[in-house]
Every structure is written in C-alpha cells, then in structure tokens.
Amino acid sequence: MSAALNQTSDWHPQLATALDTLPGNNIGWLAQRRDKALNQFLELGFPTRKTEAWKYVATHSIAQITPVLSQNAIIDSAQIAQWRLDGCDELVFVDGIYHQSLSSVTDNAGLEIKNLAELLKNSPDETKALLSQLDHKAHDAFDALNQALLRDGAVITIADDALIERPLHCLFVSTNTSKAITPINNWIFAGKNSQCSIVETYIGDDESNSLTSARTNIKLAANSELNHYRCQRESKQAYHLAELQVELARDSRYNAYPIALGGAIARVNVQITLAGQNAECTVNGLYLTKDKQVSDHHIKMHHAVPHCNSNQLFKGVMDGASRAIFNGLILVDKDAQKTQADLSNRNLLLSKLADINTKPELEIYADDVKCSHGATIGQLDEKSIFYLQSRGISREQAEHLLTYAFINDVVNRIKLASLRQKIASLIIGQLPDSEFISELV
Amino acid sequence: MLSIKDLHVSIDGKPILKGINLEVKAGEVHAIMGPNGSGKSTLSQLLAGRSGYTVDSGSVTYKDQDLLELAPEERSWEGVFLAFQYPVEIPGVNNTYLLRAGLNAIRKHRGEAEINAVDFLKLVREKAKLVELDESFLSRSVNQGFSGGEKKRNEIFQMAVLEPALAILDETDSGLDIDALRIVAEGINKLRNEDRAFILITHYQRLLDYIEPDFVHVLADGQIQRSGDKSLALELEREGYSWLDSDTGSETDAA
Numbered sequence: 001m002s003a004a005l006n007q008t009s010d011w012h013p014q015l016a017t018a019l020d021t022l023p024g025n026n027i028g029w030l031a032q033r034r035d036k037a038l039n040q041f042l043e044l045g046f047p048t049r050k051t052e053a054w055k056y057v058a059t060h061s062i063a064q065i066t067p068v069l070s071q072n073a074i075i076d077s078a079q080i081a082q083w084r085l086d087g088c089d090e091l092v093f094v095d096g097i098y099h100q101s102l103s104s105v106t107d108n109a110g111l112e113i114k115n116l117a118e119l120l121k122n123s124p125d126e127t128k129a130l131l132s133q134l135d136h137k138a139h140d141a142f143d144a145l146n147q148a149l150l151r152d153g154a155v156i157t158i159a160d161d162a163l164i165e166r167p168l169h170c171l172f173v174s175t176n177t178s179k180a181i182t183p184i185n186n187w188i189f190a191g192k193n194s195q196c197s198i199v200e201t202y203i204g205d206d207e208s209n210s211l212t213s214a215r216t217n218i219k220l221a222a223n224s225e226l227n228h229y230r231c232q233r234e235s236k237q238a239y240h241l242a243e244l245q246v247e248l249a250r251d252s253r254y255n256a257y258p259i260a261l262g263g264a265i266a267r268v269n270v271q272i273t274l275a276g277q278n279a280e281c282t283v284n285g286l287y288l289t290k291d292k293q294v295s296d297h298h299i300k301m302h303h304a305v306p307h308c309n310s311n312q313l314f315k316g317v318m319d320g321a322s323r324a325i326f327n328g329l330i331l332v333d334k335d336a337q338k339t340q341a342d343l344s345n346r347n348l349l350l351s352k353l354a355d356i357n358t359k360p361e362l363e364i365y366a367d368d369v370k371c372s373h374g375a376t377i378g379q380l381d382e383k384s385i386f387y388l389q390s391r392g393i394s395r396e397q398a399e400h401l402l403t404y405a406f407i408n409d410v411v412n413r414i415k416l417a418s419l420r421q422k423i424a425s426l427i428i429g430q431l432p433d434s435e436f437i438s439e440l441v
Numbered sequence: 442m443l444s445i446k447d448l449h450v451s452i453d454g455k456p457i458l459k460g461i462n463l464e465v466k467a468g469e470v471h472a473i474m475g476p477n478g479s480g481k482s483t484l485s486q487l488l489a490g491r492s493g494y495t496v497d498s499g500s501v502t503y504k505d506q507d508l509l510e511l512a513p514e515e516r517s518w519e520g521v522f523l524a525f526q527y528p529v530e531i532p533g534v535n536n537t538y539l540l541r542a543g544l545n546a547i548r549k550h551r552g553e554a555e556i557n558a559v560d561f562l563k564l565v566r567e568k569a570k571l572v573e574l575d576e577s578f579l580s581r582s583v584n585q586g587f588s589g590g591e592k593k594r595n596e597i598f599q600m601a602v603l604e605p606a607l608a609i610l611d612e613t614d615s616g617l618d619i620d621a622l623r624i625v626a627e628g629i630n631k632l633r634n635e636d637r638a639f640i641l642i643t644h645y646q647r648l649l650d651y652i653e654p655d656f657v658h659v660l661a662d663g664q665i666q667r668s669g670d671k672s673l674a675l676e677l678e679r680e681g682y683s684w685l686d687s688d689t690g691s692e693t694d695a696a
C-alpha cells in the first residue's frame with residue numbers, strides 16, 4: 001500500500017490534548033504516570049511485522065484510528081438487555097466509562113466493587129498504593145498507550161476468606177463510531193482463601209469502529225480461587241487490544257476462559273505468573289473468525305516456582321478469508337521443579353482462504369518437569385460426516401453440526417450456566433442451520 | 442430389493458471388488474463371510490454411500506433405483522442402514538437427538554409428520570430395552586466413551602429406531618462377549634420381518650448359531666467365491682478359508 005505508515009509521533013499533539021482532559025490530571029503522581037507512558041508510546045513506535053509478537057497482524061490499519069478519547073455516550077437499558085447475565089451483579093461501562101444507572105450491585109459482603117475514575121477522584125493516594133501492587137512496564141506501544149490513557153475501569157477487591165456466590169459481570173459496551181480510542185483498566189484483587197467468579201464481556205454496536213484498549217490486572221492471594229471469563233464480541237469494524245496480567249500466590253487457583261468472537265482485529269496478550277508453590281491454572285480458550293477478521297492470542301504461562309500446574313486448551317475455528325494467530329509459551333524457570341504444564345491448541349479451518357499461524361513453545365530451564373504442548377490444524381472429519389449422513393443427516397447439516405460440536409467442547413467447560421447458555425446460543429446463532437444444531441447438542 | 446451386478450470397485454486405482462453379484466429380496470437374511478481384507482467393509486460402505494470409491498463397472502439397483510446415484514443421506518431416507526464395523530465417536534452430538542433428527546428426516550422424506558417428543562421418547566425407551574442398552578447412554582454423546590460392545594449395541598439400537606428396509610451389519614458381532622452377542626442377535630431376530638432384508642457381514646460362524654441366514658456367501662479377493670445355505674457356514678467353520686487360497690490364486694493367475 002502506498003499510504004505511509006503512521007508514526008506514534010503523528011499522534012502526539014492529539015494525545016497530549018486528550019491527556020489534559022483526563023480526570024485527575026491535577027494529581028501529581030497520576031499525571032506523571034500518564035506522561036511517562038506517553039513517552040514510552042512515542043519511543044516504542046507502532047509495532048511492525050518485524051516485531052516478532054506482531055508478525056502476523058497488520059498494525060497499520062490500527063494506526064488509522066483517530067487518537068482521541070471516546071466520549072461518554074448515553075444508552076438505553078434496553079440496548080444492552082440481551083447481554084445481561086441472570087443472577088449476577090453487574091457493572092456497565094459505555095465506551096469505557098462507568099454508568100451507575102445501568103449497573104446493579106447488591107450488597108455483597110466481602111466484595112468491594114469500585115470504578116477507577118471514582119477512586120481516583122475520591123481517594124487518589126489509596127488508589128496509588130492499590131495500583132502499585134500490580135504494576136508493570138509497558139511492553140509495546142499499544143500497552144503504553146493504554147497506560148497513558150488510564151481513565152476508568154472496574155476495581156474489584158475480594159476480602160480474605162470471602163466466598164462470593166453471586167458472580168460479578170463487568171459489561172463493556174462500545175458505541176463509538178468515530179474511530180476513537182476507548183481505554184479500560186481493570187484490577188482484581190482476590191484475598192486469601194477467597195472464591196469468586198468474574199465475567200468481563202466486551203460487546204459493540206454493529207456500527208462501532210473504535211479501538212478498545214483493555215487491560216486487566218489480577219492478583220490472587222494465597223489459597224484463593226477465581227473463575228475469570230472474558231468474552232469479546234465487538235463489531236466487525238472494531239479493534240480490540242487486550243492485556244491480561246495475572247499473578248498467582250501459593251495454593252491459589254485461577255481458571256480463565258478467554259473467548260474471542262468479534263472485532264476486525266482482536267488481540268489478547270496474556271501473561272500468567274505462577275509465583276507461589278502449588279498454584280494451579282487452567283485456561284479454556286476459544287476463538288472464532290470469519291470474513292476478514294484477525295484474531296491473535298499471545299499467551300505466556302510462566303512457572304516461576306516449583307510444584308505448580310497449568311493446563312491450557314485453546315480451540316479455534318476460522319472461516320471465510322479470516323486469520324488467527326496463536327502463540328503460547330510455557331516458560332519454566334530453573335527453580336520451578338516438579339512443574340506440570342500442558343498446552344493444546346486445536347484449529348479447524350472451514351475455508352481454503354482461512355488461515356492459522358500456531359506456535360506453541362516450551363522454554364524450560366528446570367530438569368524435573370512434566371510439560372507437553374501441541375497444535376493441530378484440521379478440517380472436519382470425513383468419517384464423522386459420513387456417519388451422520390448414514391443416519392439421515394444431510395452433508396451440509398452434518399458439517400455445521402460437527403463444527404459446533406468442536407466448539408462446544410470448550411463452551412461446555414464454562415461453569416457459569418447463564419453465561420454458558422448465552423455463549424452457546426450466540427455461537428450457534430452465527431452458524432448456518434442454527435435451529436437444527438440447537439436441537440442436536 | 443437389492444440387485445448387485447458384476448460390480449467392480451477400486452480405491453486409488455487398486456481393484457478391491459472384482460465382480461460382485463448379489464440378489465437380495467425382502468425378508469431375506471444374507472450372511473457374507475470371508476477373510477480379512479477380502480472387501481466386506483468396502484462393499485458395505487459403498488452400499489451406504491461412502492465417498493472415495495471408484496465404481497469401474499457394474500450396477501447396484503435398490504428398489505428400482507440406481508443406488509449409486511444417491512447421496513448417503515438419501516440412501517438412509519430410502520431405508521438403507523449400515524451398522525458400522527467401527528462406529529464413529531462424535532463428541533458434542535447427543536445420541537438420542539441425532540436419532541430423532543435422522544428419524545424425522547426419514548419421515549419427512551416419506552411425507553410423514555415429525556414424531557412428537559412423547560412418542561419419540563417412548564419409542565427410544567422401548568428400543569433401548571430391546572438391546573439392553575442402559576438409558577444413560579441415550580443422553581450421552583454419540584458413541585463417546587462407549588466400550589466396543591456398547592458401540593455395537595448402540596448401532597443395533599439405532600437400527601431398531603430407524604427401522605430400515607435394508608440393514609447391512611458389518612461385523613456387528615466382532616469383539617462381543619457371548620452375552621453381548623446373544624443380546625445383539627436377539628435384537629436382530631426381533632427386527633426380522635418379511636419386508637426387511639439383512640446383509641450380515643461376519644467373520645465368525647458363531648453369530649449364525651443365533652441368527653439363521655437364508656443364504657451364506659463367501660467373499661474372498663473381491664469376489665463371491667461360493668454361495669449356499671447355512672450349511673456352508675458350518676463347512677467354513679470346519680475347514681476355514683484355506684481352500685480359498687488355491688482358488689483365488691489360480692484366478693489371479695488367469696486374470
């Protein structure tokens with residue numbers, strides 16, 4: 001293409017203006033923090049295809065975004081009714097900004113739910129201390145951009161010993177149609193011996209075309225358990241760049257369900273650190289792409305101490321001229337003896353033009369570990385199609401049914417029933433023969 | 442009902458069936474026996490419509506239609522049923538729901554209304570009992586985690602629900618213990634009637650102690666070498682297939 005590649009510096013004037021409008025910019029540490037991140041953004045420059053982690057994603061289209069912040073939009077409760085989850089407390093963010101009137105939070109002993117903008121306004125010093133518990137250095141320009149535009153998000157603290165029965169649903173709605181940027185920053189702190197389920201859902205109006213830049217930082221204290229669902233179904237024009245950073249203390253259990261369905265380009269970068277002995281992590285991921293969608297998962301499972309387990313399954317189905325990238329690294333430090341780590345990535349290509357680049361990797365410095373990794377790329381199984389046909393099912397229906405069955409294996413692992421049903425019907429609804437399929441699974 | 446005439450079939454250029462002739466009438470039970478690799482599964486899968494086979498010459502007529510022109514699902518709608526030698530596991534697809542969809546597709550083809558949920562459940566329970574298939578299997582994924590014997594019983598169960606006109610059973614008796622064999626055989630016997638034909642492919646004479654065939658055919662090297670009544674099966678039991686070697690050998694030489 002002849003269009004010159006954007007430089008991060010092209011964005012500088014507009015971003016500087018945006019920063020000035022951010023709430024709390026009169027707070028010294030916050031302004032400094034944002035400025036520092038902005039400088040990092042300028043220094044790092046947009047990743048190119050030479051950047052290994054971005055090798056297969058054309059970032060120049062993301063760079064066509066307008067470097068302004070999405071503004072507070074008004075939406076009607078009916079607009080998001082279909083995305084609500086029964087039996088959950090709900091926090092609703094519209095274009096990255098918390099909407100109390102759309103949210104409903106019951107008094108949940110042991111669960112402290114705040115939104116970042118309000119925290120920064122009311123208790124900046126405590127917020128600084130809170131955020132500093134889980135800090136990191138931006139690893140690329142988009143991550144730095146997210147940090148520079150720190151604005152709002154959910155800040156969730158689960159008290160020690162709290163067993164939270166009612167799941168919490170954080171619903172992020174994109175409505176922006178002027179290619180703006182929507183920054184989101186979430187923090188989840190799971191206290192000692194606590195248990196909780198949290199759902200993050202990112203959805204978008206059909207017309208929305210913004211860049212959602214969403215980072216979630218999670219810290220699990222000793223012996224805590226967190227089920228964390230992350231469902232992304234933004235519009236086909238939207239960009240979605242997500243960062244997920246998780247740290248597990250000893251004996252803690254983290255179960256993640258990253259599900260990516262939408263976006264023109266959707267990227268999820270996950271860094272999980274097993275930092276305390278006997279910590280356990282399972283990840284059940286799913287990505288579905290069609291048309292010209294690009295879906296990119298980069299996962300780093302870092303075993304830093306001995307006696308931890310991790311178990312990851314990612315399934316992908318690619319149709320049309322879409323493309324998926326999967327890069328899963330299991331890193332085992334020298335001291336992390338007795339590590340058990342599995343990673344499996346299974347892909348189904350439904351069309352000749354669809355594509356998958358998968359690269360599971362092991363980097364192991366300990367000598368007494370059990371690790372396995374594998375990736376498969378396949379088409380639908382002819383034997384299964386024939387078997388179904390021989391029972392009276394047409395070939396087309398058999399293909400659609402088997403596609404769903406492949407996906408369903410992951411969907412069925414979602415423990416939260418209301419979410420499982422929602423995801424199932426959402427996915428089935430996207431497939432041809434949806435009515436037929438829903439009768440057979 | 443079924444008429445196979447001088448059927449020659451090859452896979453990737455390699456001849457597998459080399460001139461099969463077989464006439465099956467409604468109400469008849471035909472046993473086809475033969476050594477491993479003789480083409481029994483090829484014949485049965487070809488009849489059910491599996492792709493990947495090249496018909497070099499010959500014809501298959503079923504109920505006055507060219508069977509080879511029909512898609513596998515159309516054959517099923519027309520009453521052809523294959524009990525697979527190796528039933529396929531299909532995780533995520535419910536065993537009973539699949540049957541209901543299959544049955545309704547068949548009924549639709551016949552211009553009948555869909556079966557209602559209550560009647561279907563009754564039917565399924567009744568047929569599961571026929572093959573002593575525990576009801577817990579009804580709600581599981583198709584064949585997933587079933588033992589070998591359970592898979593075979595599931596095939597017969599499906600057959601009982603779909604009520605085909607022509608049932609082809611490819612080594613349904615293989616790998617079954619004597620109790621399971623008896624259950625499967627009784628299930629088949631109960632489904633015998635004057636409108637329905639069976640092709641029983643088997644490796645062991647043992648099955649025929651329970652199911653009395655009208656005809657026994659010996660398939661070897663892609664041809665039916667001998668046909669007879671059930672006494673032929675007993676002869677095979679005594680003498681094995683060794684007598685075939687010389688025959689097929691000379692035949693190959695001649696060809």
Ligand SMILES: Nc1ncnc2c1ncn2[C@@H]1O[C@H](COP(=O)(O)OP(=O)(O)O)[C@@H](O)[C@H]1O
Pocket residue numbers: 452453457475476477478479480481482483484493
């Ligand atoms: N898909 C296939 N590709 C190549 N050869 C095949 C295939 N299926 C069967 N054959 C060959 O055809 C012959 C007959 O096989 P089969 O019909 O399975 O025999 P049987 O069921 O009598 O044991 C064997 O030599 C077998 O190797």
Ligand SMILES: [Mg+2]
Pocket residue numbers: 481482483526611612
């Ligand atoms: Mg066979």
